[in-house]
Amino acid sequence: MAAPRPIEKVTLSAQVAERLRGDILAGVHGPGEQLHEVELALSLGISRGPLREAMQRLVQEGLLKSIPHRGVFVVDLSEEDMLDVFFVRASLEEAAIRRLIDSGDRAATARTLTVLSERMDRAMRSGDHASGGDLDLEFHRTLVDAAGSLRLSRTYATVQAETRLCLHRLMGGYRSRDDLAVEHFRLAELIGSAPLDKILPELHRHFGDPAATLRRLRGDASASAQGQTR
Structure with a gap:
């Protein structure tokens, strides 16, 4: 009888991915916003290695997009x-x-x-x-x-x-x-x-x-912003 496999420990990168995922869904990082590695690593109190792994995971999930020579951005769904x-x-x-x-x-x-x-x-x-x-x-x-x-x-x-x-x-x-x-x-x-x-x-x-709901939301946000500047 084969020995049972040990339970996998949650890696730091997985914990960071969960944190970033939650922040994106909560609107802490808005659509189209660039995520800066140095700033994020400092704010989370981690090194950039696990952060990069976490960000790559979210790129694969479709929540972030990586643009060569520019950086990593929160997806802005059209x-x-x-x-x-x-x-x-x-x-x-x-x-x-x-x-x-x-x-x-x-x-x-x-x-x-x-x-x-x-x-x-x-x-x-x-x-x-x-x-x-x-x-x-x-x-x-x-x-x-x-x-x-x-x-x-x-x-x-x-x-x-x-x-x-x-x-x-x-x-x-x-x-x-x-x-x-x-x-x-x-x-x-x-x-x-x-x-x-x-x-x-x-x-x-x-x-x-x-798409119609998204347009209405964006229109409401724009109208609200215009009202605040008057």
Whole structure:
């Protein structure tokens, strides 16, 4: 009998990546902002080696981009980027729903999704949009995982960081704090027992038009900035 593998210790670079990831999603580092190695290393109290490893990890996740001879920058998602991320999400989640209907436990999945919707509702009502975005992602990831396809879940994970970035950017522009939970409650209910031709239109209606929401948010921010300078 083979000896069990020791539990891996969390490396410093992984801890730094988690910190930077959280800061980016919280807006501490804004879209398009350059991250300066020396300043960051000093503020975090670490050497530049682990910081570089952490930044490279976030480049691979799609949260940062490295431009030769210029530096590393926080990704600023364009309307086209948003639409592409949501296109991929919709395609994968539609495949997951089809698989779930064919061979999954719909009732158990619906119960889990309903619990997540309840938590999301509480977060949004308390004004915690960041947690609302995290729970939104957990809801959809749970749906995909319920299909029981390792490769589908793995593929979905490749757009997870960009999805998180999209959700956190869009959460403040959601139609109302009630809409987010209501739409997820509805999806959970349909996934539990409704036919495919009822679920898929609701899924696509729920995704809506992320580019339009982003434009509205940017317009509101611009109007606010102009008002403050008057």
